[in-house]
Amino acid sequence: MKKIRQTFLALSAAILLTGCATEPGKKTAVGAGVGALVGAGVGAIIGNQSGERDKGALVGGLIGAGIGGAVGNAKEANEKKAAAPKPPKN
Numbered sequence: 221m222k223k224i225r226q227t228f229l230a231l232s233a234a235i236l237l238t239g240c241a242t243e244p245g246k247k248t249a250v251g252a253g254v255g256a257l258v259g260a261g262v263g264a265i266i267g268n269q270s271g272e273r274d275k276g277a278l279v280g281g282l283i284g285a286g287i288g289g290a291v292g293n294a295k296e297a298n299e300k301k302a303a304a305p306k307p308p309k310n
Contacts, residue, residue, distance in 0.1 A: 248293040251288040256282075256288065258284050259280040260284065261277075
């Protein structure tokens with residue numbers, strides 16, 4: 221249990237630092253970090269039910285990072301599209 225707590229604290233600190241270090245508009249990195257943390261937590265809970273807490277946290281973290289990165293990337297693309305100059309109307 222102590223190892224899991226330390227891992228969550230390290231991931232939380234990394235995500236907080238990543239969120240502060242990224243420039244505005246870098247939602248992909250932040251989404252991947254948050255997704256990894258949430259996925260690892262959910263994976264650890266689910267994995268604990270089958271006696272494989274560490275593997276569950278690893279798999280959940282990887283899946284969460286992928287999904288979070290994809291969502292952040294989509295948001296970033298939508299922001300760029302909305303901010304693009306519109307052609308003048310004749």
